[in-house]
Amino acid sequence: MASTDSFGARGTIQAGGGEHEIFRLSAVEGAERLPFSLKVLLENLLRTEDGTNVTAEHVRALANWDPAAEPDTEIQFTPARVVMQDFTGVPCVVDLATMREAVTELGGDPAKVNPLAPAELVIDHSVIIDVFGRPDAFERNVDFEYQRNKERYQFLRWGQGAFDEFKVVPPGTGIVHQVNIEHLARVVMTRNGQAYPDTLVGTDSHTTMVNGLGVLGWGVGGIEAEAAMLGQPVSMLIPRVVGFKLTGEIPAGATATDVVLTITEMLRRHGVVGKFVEFYGEGVGAVPLANRATIGNMSPEFGSTAAIFPIDDETVRYLKLTGRSAEQIELVETYAKEQGLWHDPSREYAYSETLELDLSTVVPSIAGPKRPQDRIALSESKEAFREALVDYAGAPDQRDPDDAAGTPSAVDEAGEESFPASDPSSPSSGNGDGAPHTAVSAASGATGRTSKPTRVALADGASFEIDHGAVVIASITSCTNTSNPSVMLGAALLAKNAVDKGLAVKPWVKTSMAPGSKVVTDYYEKAGLWPYLEKLGYHLVGYGCTTCIGNSGPLAEEISAAVNEADLAVVSVLSGNRNFEGRINPDVKMNYLASPPLVIAYALAGTMDFDFENQPLGQDTSGNDVFLRDLWPSAKDVQSTIDTAISQEMFTKDYADVFAGDERWRSLPTPEGNTFDWDPESTYVRKPPYFEGMAPEPSPVKDIAGARVLALLGDSVTTDHISPAGSIKEDTPAGQYLREHGVEKKDFNSYGSRRGNHEVMIRGTFANIRLRNQLLDGVSGGYTRDFTQEGGPQAFIYDAAENYAAQGTPLVVLGGKEYGSGSSRDWAAKGTALLGVTAVIVESYERIHRSNLIGMGVLPLQFPQGESAASLGLDGTETFDVSGVTALNDGSTPRTVHVTATKENGEKVEFDATVRIDTPGEADYYRNGGIMQYVLRGMLRN
Incomplete structure (x- = not known):
């Protein structure tokens, strides 16, 4: 869609062998004082201004940014491209494949369903170190990887051939973020005759590594990534920007890793969650690109949304080293200088806060034993270890059992998962490096009651003590x-x-x-x-x-x-x-x-x-x-x-034919055609029901009547509590499903590997063992009361939801403050919708999860200011009616809707809930039943 260009910013430049349309930042008063990262956002708004979702007022709000103000202005950011890793990327491709079938059923051309922004997926999360310390370790580990993941890989190979603008980097090539900086990143994009900053979102929190190359981007959940792939903007608040000044040089004996651990410690202590961090000053030019990427990579560890370096001579040097074309390099330099995006070390830009690090003060360091921000000087590491050991040695395992099963910490972002160490059926390999088979000891100094020397004898004859x-x-x-x-x-x-x-x-x-x-x-x-x-x-x-x-x-x-x-x-x-x-x-x-x-x-x-x-x-x-x-x-x-x-x-x-893959990849039997031939026996990749019964035009929005409470939750319920993650236990609905489909316990794999199967993922939604559903007393885990049965007995949340669906009963979830905080996981919203939840009523939301709920057709509501389920006397046994939702059919969004909760004795609790549909685009998504339905209907109209 062409920009309305209220500021007359449209112009052209000659660079890289051609003429390109650009939107000049100099056309907007105040742009020159903005930090690098906000200039990139400002250009994004200028180019995508449509008068509705992106308005002249949004452009002015960003140009007039007050560094001292707390963020309160929501803008719509349209990333130039999307990067994915395989675990979090598979569901995105599953949804695209399903959209093609829906288009076919509605009389459209399935070949027209494609990502509208370039999308690249790197398969890098599936290799496990079963074999090590021997020359054939790589080949054997890759063989195991293909055995475990054949179905997923065949599906991705089909997608690679079926979709325009979608490319797959096969297994055994590299890690998504390194492939991104070495090959995929453009720094300046060219598309449809325009040149503009390379920006992106990625389905992995360490997407921020590309910030070291002057590319603005960060990790998001799958729904935001899908939205970006389909040309839809991502909602965000204009952030505070922390300026981080670098001076001096790294001393002998210290490394880039020591620098990044020092920066992580500093920024965690300072507090940068939700903020951009931007590096500036005379010292920036002396920081090699590889070190910049190392620092940008750790942005999730210190909590910022992004941690970016500006474009300068070092950026250009790295682009040359990594084999980018001369035309691309000329475009990057010309565009950056034209737009004021070229680093000027003598200028002091406006920042919300500033910090400074003299690199010469950095010392060799490690971090641990459980958080990346807990830096320890190497010279103090032995003493620090002994102090920490008191919390671990001889005491019961302090790990939460769900963490031990592989559930990510709430610090994780963007759907990045932590998975079981290995398939227990896989062979393991001893260290075949010829280490001498002599009795040696790891008990070098552990003393007193914290010492527990333990003899180990390996099958190959090696004998030693560990402690x-x-x-x-x-x-x-x-x-x-x-x-x-x-x-x-x-x-x-x-x-x-x-x-x-x-x-x-x-x-x-x-x-x-x-x-x-x-x-x-x-x-x-x-x-x-x-x-x-x-x-x-x-x-x-x-x-x-x-x-x-x-x-x-x-x-x-x-x-x-x-x-x-x-x-x-x-x-x-x-x-x-x-x-x-x-x-x-x-x-x-x-x-x-x-x-x-x-x-x-x-x-x-x-x-x-x-x-x-x-x-x-x-x-x-x-x-x-x-x-x-x-x-x-x-x-x-x-x-x-x-x-x-x-x-x-x-x-x-190495990157000449990076998408072709090796013989294993090329020889995979792969379905062909514009639509995917779903295997009805697959337990990894299944067609989800999002578009079943969908008509070319949306049905009118309806009020909610007779809804039951699926879960009554407290404060700070994160998407880690809601979204399935980690290992699959046999006695859960997901485990029962796999057993019923002939899968042995040893082959269950993880929720992460089965993200392309909605049947598994629905059964794992709200199933985290730390979840406390207050409908039950003293019970943790994925349970609720099933009011389709006499007396409302305890049941698995999935089983109860199935019974409610059979009765045609809609569901609601009640919660407290900061609902959906933590990582922005796609299945937290997808699973909620597929369980039959029509509305969520809480005291406050984490912004991205609220948006994701709308993207799945779930209505986000808030209790009146100062009220809660408890203050209103709600215990979750009520039936809920929500009226006033139908006002959305008029093209407007009501500020409130009326909620009536009827108790078992007939007593009613009534209140007006705030509707948290915050933008016109979100209202369109909700009216259509979700973002995918909205985009699909738009494709049919076009």
């Missing part, structure tokens, strides 16, 4: 650090030095190397460093998200048994971004984040109970003590290796 603090996983993994050559080559050079000194990794350590792209493999090979990594057990295990999301795979059976029998507080050390309790491995209580070189250092030490300054890692071949300082590569050595080992040709070669 509290034993490092049983030391993994170089995750998008955060594997994209950064300085830390990856630093780790390899440290490995070389260790091997040259005759050191070896302790035999109880599960080692793994999971780079974020094949470029890492290329530069390791060119530098001649792979043999040294492999000598220490760091063989390639896969290209993808592994340990960081809980795909660490099983420990050796003997080690696992010893850990659990002795209740040992053992440790993982990983170069990742998440270390929440229960996330990394079910056997591991304490988890620490560290730079790749320190991961190897801890693998050599074998224990967290270690002082690198004063304790030797071992002895060299002459019997001399070897300390970490003896192995640490100099900054000069790292840089010279970078300069000689990394070339533009590596990027152009």
Whole structure:
């Protein structure tokens, strides 16, 4: 849709071999003082101004932004593109496939149903480290991955061929965020004759990694991603922007990982949730792009929506290195300078708040044992470990049982899941790196009652003792650090030095190397460093998200048994971004984040109970003590290796045919045609019922009559409480469904892997074991009272919802403050709608979940100011009537509707509930029964 261009901003530029239409920011008074990130948003509004959802008033509100004000102005942001990982992306493609069938049934052309914004999905969340420490680890892990995920992969291959503007990066290629910065990101987009800033949303919280490249984007839930794919805007508040000034240079011995852990600690302490963070100042130009990406990646860990660096010479240098075309690079530079988006280090822009870090003050650090913001100076790590051990050693497991089963922390965003460590039916592999089979010990210093030396004898003859603090996983993994050559080559050079000194990794350590792209493999090979990594057990295990999301795979059976029998507080050390309790491995209580070189250092030490300054890692071949300082590569050595080992040709070669895949991918039997041939026996991918019985025109909106309460909930119920996540238990409705469909318990897999099957996901909605439904006394989990039965007995929420549906009874959910806070998970809204919930009435909402409910056709209502279910005397046994909803049929949105709750004795409680449909676009979605129905009808009309 063409912009109404109230400000006369439309113009043209010549760049990149052609003329492009642009919307000049200079046409709007006040634009020049805005921070970089808000200028990007301002251009977005100028270009998409339609007079309804995006108005001149919205443009002025952003141009006149008050840095000191609390956010209260909602705007509609239209991302230029969408990126997805496979777990959260599959449901989006399922919905598109279902839309095609609905169009066919309504007499339209299914081939016309396509993403309206470019959408790219990278399969990176499915590889599990079953095999490690041996040359064939990569091939075997990929084989297991295909065995587990064949149905999902066939479906995605069909989508890759069937949809325009949808591309799939196959398994074994890389991690979505690294592939994004190295290849997918445009920085400046060109489309339909226009040039404009590259912006995006992604179905993974660490989408913010691309902020390091000057691209504004962040993680969202699946419904927002689907909306963006279908050309619909994402609602957001004009945010506060925190300016973060960087000065100085990183000192010798410190790494980019240490910088990002320091920044994470600072920003968590400062408080940046819901805000943009923007880096500025003279020091920005000296920060390499890889370090910028490492910092941007950790935005979810310090809580900001985005953490962005502006476009400058370093951006252009990186684009050249990674093989972007000369025309694209010229366009980026010309456009950024024309629009005032080129970094001017001498300018001080308006910021809501500011912080400053002198990089020269950064010291080597780790973070843990359970939160990424809990930074510890390496020099204090032994003491800090011993203090933390008191909470873990010899005490009952402090993990919430649902966390142990893989449920994400509420800090998680954008639908990113934490999954069971492995399919228990898979074989595991011992560390075949030739570690000497001698009796050694990980009990180096644990004393008193917190020491519990435990003997382990492996089947291959190795014998050793482990104790509290034993490092049983030391993994170089995750998008955060594997994209950064300085830390990856630093780790390899440290490995070389260790091997040259005759050191070896302790035999109880599960080692793994999971780079974020094949470029890492290329530069390791060119530098001649792979043999040294492999000598220490760091063989390639896969290209993808592994340990960081809980795909660490099983420990050796003997080690696992010893850990659990002795209740040992053992440790993982990983170069990742998440270390929440229960996330990394079910056997591991304490988890620490560290730079790749320190991961190897801890693998050599074998224990967290270690002082690198004063304790030797071992002895060299002459019997001399070897300390970490003896192995640490100099900054000069790292840089010279970078300069000689990394070339533009590596990027152009590895990404030349990135969507084609290997022989496994190309040989997958794949359905063809404009519509998908659904397998009625599939338990992974099924056609959802969103469009069943849908007419070309929406039916009039109806009032709600005779509704029953499915759940009466308290304050701060998060989407993690509502949305299915983690492992599937056999005695639940989801487990019963899988058993009825012939799936063995060992093959249940996780809710995350089955997100494309609505039957599984509905049964897991509101089923979190921490959920407290106040319809029941003292009961936690997915239960309610079923008032279709005499006396309203306790029942599974899913079973009760089925009984209500059979009676034609609509449902409502009652809740307290901050309903739907936490992560913006798509199935929190989808599952709610598919259970038959027509309205949710709460005291207040988290903004995105409220919007998602509307996107699924559920009416979000709020109790009158100061009132609640309790203050109104509601206990959930009432029947509810909601009148006044029909006013929406007139094209307007009522501010309130009238609610009448009738108790079993006939007594009535009446109140006016606020309607939380906040924009004209949301009203259109609701009138159509949801966002997908709205878009589908628009496609039919066009």
